[in-house]
Amino acid sequence: MTALADQLLVLCLLLNFAVLGTSRLAFSVRAVALQGVVLGVLPALVHPFSWHLVAIVAGIILVKGAAIPILIVRAILKADIQREFEPFIGYIPSLVLGAIFTALAFIFASRLPLAPEHEGLLFVPASLATLMCGFLVLMGRRKAISQVIGYLLMENGIFIFGLLLAEAMPVMVEAGALLDLLVGVFVMGIVINHISREFSSLDTSRLSTLREE
Amino acid sequence: MYLIWIFVLLPLLGALVAWLIPDNRRRALVLPVVAALHLALTVTLLVQTPPPSPDRWIFLDPLGKLSLLCNSILFFVCANYAVGYLKLRRKRPNRVLCISLLVCLSAMTLVAIAQHLGLLWIALEMTTITMAPLIYFNRNARSIEATWKYLLICSVGIAIALLGLFFLAYSTIVAKQEVTLLLGTLIDTAADLHAGWRHAAFIFLLVGFGSKMGLAPLHTWKPDAYGEAPGLVGALLAGGLVNCALLALLRVYQIAVASTEAELFQEVLLGMGLLSMAFAAVFMARQSDFKRMLAYSSVEHVGIIAVALGLGKGALFGALLHMVNNALTKGVLFLSCGNIHRAYNSKSTQFVRGALRRTPWSGALFLAAFLAITGSPPFGPFVSEFTIVSSAFVQQNYWTAALFLLFLAMIFMGMASTVIPVVLGKVPDDLERTPYRDTAPTVWPPLVLMALVLMLGLWLPESLQELLHQAAGLLEGGR
Numbered sequence: 105m106t107a108l109a110d111q112l113l114v115l116c117l118l119l120n121f122a123v124l125g126t127s128r129l130a131f132s133v134r135a136v137a138l139q140g141v142v143l144g145v146l147p148a149l150v151h152p153f154s155w156h157l158v159a160i161v162a163g164i165i166l167v168k169g170a171a172i173p174i175l176i177v178r179a180i181l182k183a184d185i186q187r188e189f190e191p192f193i194g195y196i197p198s199l200v201l202g203a204i205f206t207a208l209a210f211i212f213a214s215r216l217p218l219a220p221e222h223e224g225l226l227f228v229p230a231s232l233a234t235l236m237c238g239f240l241v242l243m244g245r246r247k248a249i250s251q252v253i254g255y256l257l258m259e260n261g262i263f264i265f266g267l268l269l270a271e272a273m274p275v276m277v278e279a280g281a282l283l284d285l286l287v288g289v290f291v292m293g294i295v296i297n298h299i300s301r302e303f304s305s306l307d308t309s310r311l312s313t314l315r316e317e
Numbered sequence: 318m319y320l321i322w323i324f325v326l327l328p329l330l331g332a333l334v335a336w337l338i339p340d341n342r343r344r345a346l347v348l349p350v351v352a353a354l355h356l357a358l359t360v361t362l363l364v365q366t367p368p369p370s371p372d373r374w375i376f377l378d379p380l381g382k383l384s385l386l387c388n389s390i391l392f393f394v395c396a397n398y399a400v401g402y403l404k405l406r407r408k409r410p411n412r413v414l415c416i417s418l419l420v421c422l423s424a425m426t427l428v429a430i431a432q433h434l435g436l437l438w439i440a441l442e443m444t445t446i447t448m449a450p451l452i453y454f455n456r457n458a459r460s461i462e463a464t465w466k467y468l469l470i471c472s473v474g475i476a477i478a479l480l481g482l483f484f485l486a487y488s489t490i491v492a493k494q495e496v497t498l499l500l501g502t503l504i505d506t507a508a509d510l511h512a513g514w515r516h517a518a519f520i521f522l523l524v525g526f527g528s529k530m531g532l533a534p535l536h537t538w539k540p541d542a543y544g545e546a547p548g549l550v551g552a553l554l555a556g557g558l559v560n561c562a563l564l565a566l567l568r569v570y571q572i573a574v575a576s577t578e579a580e581l582f583q584e585v586l587l588g589m590g591l592l593s594m595a596f597a598a599v600f601m602a603r604q605s606d607f608k609r610m611l612a613y614s615s616v617e618h619v620g621i622i623a624v625a626l627g628l629g630k631g632a633l634f635g636a637l638l639h640m641v642n643n644a645l646t647k648g649v650l651f652l653s654c655g656n657i658h659r660a661y662n663s664k665s666t667q668f669v670r671g672a673l674r675r676t677p678w679s680g681a682l683f684l685a686a687f688l689a690i691t692g693s694p695p696f697g698p699f700v701s702e703f704t705i706v707s708s709a710f711v712q713q714n715y716w717t718a719a720l721f722l723l724f725l726a727m728i729f730m731g732m733a734s735t736v737i738p739v740v741l742g743k744v745p746d747d748l749e750r751t752p753y754r755d756t757a758p759t760v761w762p763p764l765v766l767m768a769l770v771l772m773l774g775l776w777l778p779e780s781l782q783e784l785l786h787q788a789a790g791l792l793e794g795g796r
Contacts, residue, residue: 216514219490219491239473242469248465255472277435299461
């Protein structure tokens with residue numbers, strides 16, 4: 105089973121690059137959603153069966169794979185934009201930086217010992233690399249929706265690590281974290297809606313009246 | 318025990334009621350009612366502390382008590398102020414405002430009583446989210462910019478803190494112990510946790526909670542959010558939310574002190590604290606927007622608290638006392654400056670002059686709170702800042718003491734150059750006419766707070782003193 109888990113983690117890493125290299129928002133959302141589903145399946149592969157685990161799997165797939173993508177797709181439709189435009193960090197540089205960050209994540213992870221039962225799994229590097237790629241998208245893009253996608257990528261990265269603890273964490277904590285994430289994205293969706301009405305664009309670089317001279 | 322659950326549920330119930338009431342004016346009245354009940358419950362629980370819950374997730378320890386007391390008083394004052402404030406802004410729908418405020422109160426309460434770090438994190442994230450609609454209350458281009466920045470930076474910060482918590486939990490697995498995020502267990506076993514993971518966890522937690530607190534260099538959202546939010550929201554952000562984030566940081570501090578890494582953690586805090594004060598000192602000078610100036614003052618004061626935590630020992634008492642003083646004084650500053658903002662319909666020092674003439678009460682309160690927050694006697698912050706500096710001298714940490722005093726002096730001058738003209742200057746002739754005049758509903762709440770700040774400077778009640786000593790004891794590694 106662990107071999108399959110590692111392959112899925114590699115898929116997560118590839119999806120990071122898919123998001124880094126595209127300007128199409130709808131595609132990015134789908135990639136992040138797919139990553140969310142993969143995340144939901146993973147704990148079933150590394151931990152023995154329990155009802156607690158079933159709840160977690162179902163929760164993650166529902167929230168990360170369905171509810172959040174739907175919220176974002178609705179925001180995209182309302183704001184009527186399809187593409188990221190002139191990002192601060194271009195697509196090719198983003199991909200290169202993403203590759204560098206992924207390499208660094210592997211180096212960093214090799215310094216930290218894993219518990220014997222997780223030996224040889226890619227959880228830690230996959231988590232850190234996804235986190236960094238999310239950060240890259242967040243910093244490098246102009247559109248508010250792209251920034252939310254970056255934030256979600258970061259959250260996915262954190263959840264990948266959290267899966268190592270899936271058995272041990274009380275279900276309430278997992279559920280609470282997922283709920284907070286959902287409400288957070290919901291509020292972000294509303295704010296995005298207002299930004300597009302107020303500025304007739306979703307370009308966050310226009311949000312610059314409050315700068316310190 | 319059930320009393321504690323009522324405590325969390327009461328504001329939520331209030332939010333439900335606020336949602337159901339269709340009328341703008343009557344809805345605002347829910348706030349002071351819930352706030353008064355909450356304050357009464359807080360005092361009851363402070364006197365008769367219930368034992369920890371059987372699973373040890375919920376317990377009101379001295380640190381939680383302090384934070385809860387501050388937040389409850391501040392919320393009570395802000396809720397009463399809100400009634401007068403919302404009357405002035407009758408045309409604007411306030412349903413979202415009332416609901417968000419009450420849900421936020423519930424989350425703030427949960428932060429104070431949580432002994433499980435996962436639960437604490439959930440509540441803290443909830444406070445972050447519920448504040449977003451409040452910052453956006455004015456619904457204009459500037460406030461949406463501030464809301465977006467706040468939401469994004471704080472969400473990312475708090476997400477990083479979650480990773481830090483996961484690291485901490487994983488360090489227990491690697492150390493072959495039962496996985497837990499219960500504070501008590503973590504403190505007991507802190508020294509045996511795996512050093513590498515624990516170290517990484519501390520860094521992530523510091524960055525995460527630090528950005529929510531607004532410690533430099535993670536403070537960039539603060540001036541925008543504080544500058545654009547209504548005064549009463551600013552007061553809750555600078556008093557309430559800062560205290561919640563600080564409490565989360567104090568929990569990590571407790572674990573760090575119990576582990577072998579206390580010194581490193583303290584040094585980082587000391588550095589970040591001094592850096593925050595330096596940032597504030599530089600940006601405070603020639604600040605033409607007096608609400609943004611208050612944001613830098615908030616950066617300064619979380620800096621002061623971080624310095625005190627970094628110094629440890631005797632300064633810890635000062636840190637906690639300063640947490641109380643800062644929360645209350647910030648309340649006065651934001652509420653009175655909100656009044657001045659309304660009276661002039663501007664928050665630029667170019668137009669706002671001579672507030673003492675136009676709004677005598679708010680002007681006087683603003684001036685008094687300015688003197689208090691910059692550490693002038695006889696107000697509360699003077700006592701706490703003095704405790705911190707003298708502790709630095711006792712520990713022979715002369716560099717820290719010198720820098721601390723230097724920054725305080727710079728900040729006093731910078732802040733004075735903005736506040737003095739605003740309050741005492743000559744009223745401009747071509748002034749825009751506004752309906753706002755100082756009236757009882759918007760003046761007595763900050764006045765009460767100001768009286769408390771003065772009282773804390775002159776006389777520290779024995780029960781509060783004891784509570785502060787108990788809380789400081791927890792930070793020194795006691796149980």
